[in-house]
Amino acid sequence: MPAALSPSPPAAGERASRLLERCRTLVRPALAEAVARLHPWVGEMAAYSLGWCEPGGAPVSTPAGGKGLRQALAVLGAEAAGAPRSAGVTAAVAVELVHTFSLLHDDIMDGDPTRRGRPTVWKAYGTGPAVLAGDALFALAVETLATTPGTPGTPGTPRTDIPSAVRHLSTALNDLVRGQADDLLFENRPWTGPEAVGPDEYRAMAEHKTGALLGCATSLAAVLAGAPRETVAALDRAGRHLGVAFQVVDDVLGIWGDPAVTGKPVHADLLRGKKTFPVLAALGTPAARPLARLLDSADPLGAADARRAAALIEAAGGRGAALAEARRHLAVVDACLAGLPAAARTTDDLRALLAFLVRREM
Amino acid sequence: MPAALSPSPPAAGERASRLLERCRTLVRPALAEAVARLHPWVGEMAAYSLGWCEPGGAPVSTPAGGKGLRQALAVLGAEAAGAPRSAGVTAAVAVELVHTFSLLHDDIMDGDPTRRGRPTVWKAYGTGPAVLAGDALFALAVETLATTPGTPGTPGTPRTDIPSAVRHLSTALNDLVRGQADDLLFENRPWTGPEAVGPDEYRAMAEHKTGALLGCATSLAAVLAGAPRETVAALDRAGRHLGVAFQVVDDVLGIWGDPAVTGKPVHADLLRGKKTFPVLAALGTPAARPLARLLDSADPLGAADARRAAALIEAAGGRGAALAEARRHLAVVDACLAGLPAAARTTDDLRALLAFLVRREM
Numbered sequence: 001m002p003a004a005l006s007p008s009p010p011a012a013g014e015r016a017s018r019l020l021e022r023c024r025t026l027v028r029p030a031l032a033e034a035v036a037r038l039h040p041w042v043g044e045m046a047a048y049s050l051g052w053c054e055p056g057g058a059p060v061s062t063p064a065g066g067k068g069l070r071q072a073l074a075v076l077g078a079e080a081a082g083a084p085r086s087a088g089v090t091a092a093v094a095v096e097l098v099h100t101f102s103l104l105h106d107d108i109m110d111g112d113p114t115r116r117g118r119p120t121v122w123k124a125y126g127t128g129p130a131v132l133a134g135d136a137l138f139a140l141a142v143e144t145l146a147t148t149p150g151t152p153g154t155p156g157t158p159r160t161d162i163p164s165a166v167r168h169l170s171t172a173l174n175d176l177v178r179g180q181a182d183d184l185l186f187e188n189r190p191w192t193g194p195e196a197v198g199p200d201e202y203r204a205m206a207e208h209k210t211g212a213l214l215g216c217a218t219s220l221a222a223v224l225a226g227a228p229r230e231t232v233a234a235l236d237r238a239g240r241h242l243g244v245a246f247q248v249v250d251d252v253l254g255i256w257g258d259p260a261v262t263g264k265p266v267h268a269d270l271l272r273g274k275k276t277f278p279v280l281a282a283l284g285t286p287a288a289r290p291l292a293r294l295l296d297s298a299d300p301l302g303a304a305d306a307r308r309a310a311a312l313i314e315a316a317g318g319r320g321a322a323l324a325e326a327r328r329h330l331a332v333v334d335a336c337l338a339g340l341p342a343a344a345r346t347t348d349d350l351r352a353l354l355a356f357l358v359r360r361e362m
Numbered sequence: 363m364p365a366a367l368s369p370s371p372p373a374a375g376e377r378a379s380r381l382l383e384r385c386r387t388l389v390r391p392a393l394a395e396a397v398a399r400l401h402p403w404v405g406e407m408a409a410y411s412l413g414w415c416e417p418g419g420a421p422v423s424t425p426a427g428g429k430g431l432r433q434a435l436a437v438l439g440a441e442a443a444g445a446p447r448s449a450g451v452t453a454a455v456a457v458e459l460v461h462t463f464s465l466l467h468d469d470i471m472d473g474d475p476t477r478r479g480r481p482t483v484w485k486a487y488g489t490g491p492a493v494l495a496g497d498a499l500f501a502l503a504v505e506t507l508a509t510t511p512g513t514p515g516t517p518g519t520p521r522t523d524i525p526s527a528v529r530h531l532s533t534a535l536n537d538l539v540r541g542q543a544d545d546l547l548f549e550n551r552p553w554t555g556p557e558a559v560g561p562d563e564y565r566a567m568a569e570h571k572t573g574a575l576l577g578c579a580t581s582l583a584a585v586l587a588g589a590p591r592e593t594v595a596a597l598d599r600a601g602r603h604l605g606v607a608f609q610v611v612d613d614v615l616g617i618w619g620d621p622a623v624t625g626k627p628v629h630a631d632l633l634r635g636k637k638t639f640p641v642l643a644a645l646g647t648p649a650a651r652p653l654a655r656l657l658d659s660a661d662p663l664g665a666a667d668a669r670r671a672a673a674l675i676e677a678a679g680g681r682g683a684a685l686a687e688a689r690r691h692l693a694v695v696d697a698c699l700a701g702l703p704a705a706a707r708t709t710d711d712l713r714a715l716l717a718f719l720v721r722r723e724m
Binding site: 039108127131132134135138139140142143147162163166167169170171173176180181182184185 | 399401403404467470471472473489490491493494496497498500501502504505507508524525528529532533535536538539540542543544546547
């Protein structure tokens with residue numbers, strides 16, 4: 001664990017866990033109802049990737065899903081915007097389905113055989129079925145949003161702005177694809193010279209790949225409920241900067257994290273030539289010459305080279321620069337949320353969750 | 363060519379070609395504008411799969427795209443419903459993008475190396491990039507529909523019902539995935555016995571896999587323009603039955619078609635154990651005993667077995683039954699269109715196109 005950030009007190013961890021648990025409990029019935037509308041075979045793959053069942057459909061003995069960060073952001077974003085709880089749940093289901101779809105397809109693109117300690121869907125069911133299940137989750141997310149109850153003009157139901165919400169989600173989806181495309185293309189770009197990936201290109205990629213969906217999660221209920229434009233923009237911006245912070249921290253963990261905790265092989269990103277922030281930051285310093293020589297000399301790197309590269313990146317200040325970068329984005333997140341015109345309590349929940357989550361990862 | 367259906371006169375062919383050409387010309391600028399919004403690399407894959415360029419982005423010397431049936435259905439469906447031309451173009455772009463997405467992903471699922479005489483996108487660019495390009499086209503289709511100009515309440519622009527249009531498209535997408543899932547699962551089902559695939563299961567699969575998007579194409583502009591429910595239902599039903607007819611004819615061509623014309627290897631469906639209509643129909647006849655023995659005895663079939671199977675299917679009446687099935691669905695298409703409350707001229711165009719296209723395929 002880097003000592004650069006003070007660890008959160010235990011009470012903050014308990015509060016964050018309670019918040020995540022509360023949001024998962026609130027969203028689960030609607031999410032399960034949506035998944036149940038899928039073709040049974042496709043629905044099984046969806047349930048497997050959500051950690052609800054084993055391959056074949058048998059219930060899991062211990063829950064194997066994610067923390068549910070995006071659904072929590074949607075629920076707490078709704079509260080912060082003063083949107084109805086139902087809008088928060090609809091937004092949560094839509095973004096959770098999109099997130100699951102993107103994991104399914106990203107694991108195919110990256111050739112990752114495991115996720116959260118279990119075989120990925122393409123490993124367990126085959127590439128073709130995993131492509132299909134991702135498509136089905138994508139379509140289901142759009143349908144969920146487009147069938148939100150409470151269309152304008154229906155008496156007794158809250159006003160919902162479905163066209164704006166669908167536009168908001170499709171903007172995030174376009175950004176997500178754009179970021180994934182850049183991330184894949186970056187792998188074939190050189191480390192040095194005029195074709196090298198710069199820090200600003202990295203930031204744009206991370207905002208698209210990771211930030212767009214977090215921004216959409218945090219702001220989608222506000223869009224659905226017709227909240228003021230400034231509220232939507234602040235929530236979206238908060239989520240996007242959170243995403244960049246997350247991606248940078250993920251890069252740090254990809255080099256110096258404990259494989260037992262991260263679930264990734266040691267130095268996997270270095271071995272694959274991924275253009276991660278600590279490396280790009282280290283290459284921008286005067287001490288980077290030996291690192292540049294090493295990276296340019298071997299493609300792909302071997303295990304011993306990757307170990308040496310990690311030490312050179314740290315010596316050149318790449319790790320410290322990455323943590324400073326993450327802190328800068330978290331400060332923007334804080335500023336966005338501080339400016340929201342909502343009850344302090346509800347914004348507090350959101351801020352507590354975000355601050356804790358990123359700190360814990362660091 | 364089966365003699366069961368009288369060939370269309372040359373004039374009908376010219377009229378259909380003119381109609382397709384007119385619709386492609388009308389839609390092309392908006393479609394190109396949409397594709398230009400994609401990430402450049404993803405946009406190149408999209409343009410390649412639309413037949414506009416070679417791998418690498420160089421323009422094609424001879425156009426390599428499809429006929430543009432779906433975009434023509436959208437434009438002529440708009441005219442038949444009395445919807446504005448702009449709604450027809452928006453619907454055409456959305457369904458063409460969805461169709462291209464589904465071809466990209468289906469070619470991965472089916473492992474098909476060529477389409478229209480060129481390498482498929484996954485063969486030319488890799489599986490991961492082809493998955494990503496399909497996702498991008500899907501998101502672009504949703505965005506296209508959600509950003510249709512002319513929101514309710516904007517003076518001077520036609521009324522558009524975006525939520526209903528997005529719901530209509532997502533229903534078609536869900537059906538498409540459902541049909542593709544069943545088609546994949548059918549390959550592993552036995553030819554005979556209680557687990558065998560029945561003709562009604564086949565019809566549902568074909569309606570979902572092929573008919574849903576044709577129905578959506580034909581009716582989407584009507585939905586966007588807020589046409590009466592009966593008009594939408596008739597256009598959607600016409601497209602869905604057209605899809606079943608198409609699928610059945612495609613099955614016939616997959617067994618008896620000329621590989622030089624169909625672009626598929628001879629007997630490919632038989633070799634893969636695909637549950638096609640001529641085989642299912644033949645297995646339902648008393649003369650089917652030797653066919654059933656042959657199909658049950660070898661899995662997968664060899665080339666000589668496939669030749670023998672094709673002869674047995676024909677002798678048992680499977681080919682004739684399939685053509686009769688296609689004609690029944692075309693009669694429903696005709697009845698749906700005849701009942702439309704529109705100017706005879708515009709419905710005539712749509713009917714002329716459909717009748718000619720299916721007949722030409724037969």
